[in-house]
Amino acid sequence: MKKKNTEKDGSFLSSFKNVFSFFFLLGRKSKKTKVFYILSFIPVIMALIVKFGQVFASRSSLTGIYVFSNFIMTFYLQFIILILALFFGTSVCSEELEGRTLPYLTTRPVSKASFILGKYAAYTLLIVAMTVVGVILCFFILNFDQLGDLSLYKILFRDTAVLVLGLVCYTSLFTFIGTFIKRSIMFGLIFSFGWENVIQYFPGSTQRFAIVHYLKSMLPSPSSGRFSFLLFRLEPTPPFLAVIILILITAAFLGLACAVFNFKEYILEE
Amino acid sequence: MKAVIMTEKLSKWYGNILGLSDVTLDIEAGITGLLGPNGAGKSTFLKLVTGQIKANIGSVRINGEEVRNNHRLFSKIGFCPESDSFYEEMTGWEFVTGLLKLHGLSSSEREKKALKALGIVDLEKNKDRRIKTYSRGMRQRLKFAQAIAHEPEILILDEPLNGLDPLGRRKLIRLIKSLRDEGKTVIVSSHVLPEIEAMTNDIILIHQGKIFAQGDIHYIRDLIDAHPHMISVKCSDPRKVASRFIKEDFILNIDFSSEKDTFVVKTNNRDEFFSRLPRIFIEENIDVKEITSPDDNLQAVFDYLIGE
Numbered sequence: 001m002k003k004k005n006t007e008k009d010g011s012f013l014s015s016f017k018n019v020f021s022f023f024f025l026l027g028r029k030s031k032k033t034k035v036f037y038i039l040s041f042i043p044v045i046m047a048l049i050v051k052f053g054q055v056f057a058s059r060s061s062l063t064g065i066y067v068f069s070n071f072i073m074t075f076y077l078q079f080i081i082l083i084l085a086l087f088f089g090t091s092v093c094s095e096e097l098e099g100r101t102l103p104y105l106t107t108r109p110v111s112k113a114s115f116i117l118g119k120y121a122a123y124t125l126l127i128v129a130m131t132v133v134g135v136i137l138c139f140f141i142l143n144f145d146q147l148g149d150l151s152l153y154k155i156l157f158r159d160t161a162v163l164v165l166g167l168v169c170y171t172s173l174f175t176f177i178g179t180f181i182k183r184s185i186m187f188g189l190i191f192s193f194g195w196e197n198v199i200q201y202f203p204g205s206t207q208r209f210a211i212v213h214y215l216k217s218m219l220p221s222p223s224s225g226r227f228s229f230l231l232f233r234l235e236p237t238p239p240f241l242a243v244i245i246l247i248l249i250t251a252a253f254l255g256l257a258c259a260v261f262n263f264k265e266y267i268l269e270e
Numbered sequence: 271m272k273a274v275i276m277t278e279k280l281s282k283w284y285g286n287i288l289g290l291s292d293v294t295l296d297i298e299a300g301i302t303g304l305l306g307p308n309g310a311g312k313s314t315f316l317k318l319v320t321g322q323i324k325a326n327i328g329s330v331r332i333n334g335e336e337v338r339n340n341h342r343l344f345s346k347i348g349f350c351p352e353s354d355s356f357y358e359e360m361t362g363w364e365f366v367t368g369l370l371k372l373h374g375l376s377s378s379e380r381e382k383k384a385l386k387a388l389g390i391v392d393l394e395k396n397k398d399r400r401i402k403t404y405s406r407g408m409r410q411r412l413k414f415a416q417a418i419a420h421e422p423e424i425l426i427l428d429e430p431l432n433g434l435d436p437l438g439r440r441k442l443i444r445l446i447k448s449l450r451d452e453g454k455t456v457i458v459s460s461h462v463l464p465e466i467e468a469m470t471n472d473i474i475l476i477h478q479g480k481i482f483a484q485g486d487i488h489y490i491r492d493l494i495d496a497h498p499h500m501i502s503v504k505c506s507d508p509r510k511v512a513s514r515f516i517k518e519d520f521i522l523n524i525d526f527s528s529e530k531d532t533f534v535v536k537t538n539n540r541d542e543f544f545s546r547l548p549r550i551f552i553e554e555n556i557d558v559k560e561i562t563s564p565d566d567n568l569q570a571v572f573d574y575l576i577g578e
Binding site for chain 1: 284317320321322323324339341342343344345347348349351353355356357359360364368369371372373374416
């Protein structure tokens, strides 16, 4: 019986699953999750305001799906997914150090890689759920009068998939940063709202050093109009290649995060 | 008896600060007390033994296996950290069952073991309360519960009695002794000698990152007894009491320079002093306000022993 347990303890998949469920429960209960859940609902409130404006003013010529696409760009792609990935990704490691709870985990029969990957997966699922719920609500509110149009659901699916891919990729990057930089939030803010916002507009191959370049490459070309600058991109990467690159980036950063966490020595401050 | 934990030339620096220096030890089954003043290197030693930090020089082996990055070994080890840190939003039950989950136990096994561990530390009734609402003593007991819940063969307890009331301390000491009787290996650190003394005779003295002595507690007890003690007595007539002691051989010095109603005695026979004191109070009809021992702590004893 004991032997069986030891074997079970050593299995990577079993450890990953156990770490995942531990942190999924913890993540759901944490204050941080509640705060960010409210934050992720800001676009929903905005959608309600816009829709009420359209219904009662009866002057807007903008279609629901046009406003929805711009919501995706303005609120989600360039703000909410970055903020969520930053705060949840960096905390995979840093909250254990700041809260001095790391010894409870590193003195268990789970490998350090399964700890990083399990917690990453738990937190990513939480923020994906937060984002997707908000996006779907925005979609239904803004397209309230066109819900019978099935082609709109294709757009919803595509945009949601791009956001999920963005969350998966950004969270892996910030998980990696959190394992070796002490002030990872500051670094992450500079990266998110400095590097990502600027580099994507550089011509040539430089723009390919921004994750957002690949995310935008999966969205359609900008339509003309007031918000078209938000979708502006120079030389998009083919969508299929963009997906592959995003998956590779994710795998690389997760691999690095596991390696750093395995070899780095964390001294908890008293 | 075969050594369970073996360290060889273990040394650790934090930058230029020495954490531990050249520690070679063989720890056998039973309770081993790790005794030393705050900052002596006890926690560093325990962190090295549990593989939380890397040694600059030397090695730690448990049952012959290297500890660092050997996560499989931790199914046999229970660790109670010193710091008062928890996942505050969780309940005590979620905390213990959640950590048991990391041992790969089935749901029914987890529940059974968590219930048993929480019962041992008297937290059954409060298991569904959030940890952030627990008192200091409850938190300390919860930390202990998570360390014993998976029934490890080796227990490493960093200052486990901190924050416990006298009753809680007594109970935990009894519990630690019962673990020894089950054949487990327990390392307990403390900076309070009587705490260690109540649990074991087998001690390791650590000071300034070095092992100062290892062996029977009577050795250190004898050293401490030979160390001149300062005893402060606050009473209604300090001069009258002091005059009864002045000619005794075991009194080295009497000082009245502190407060008006206080005198401080320096003695090399504390037991004799304390056996005579109550009789004098009664005979002279003296009101006693306070009796304290200003240097009765481990740091003072260590300073004395190393000649500082």
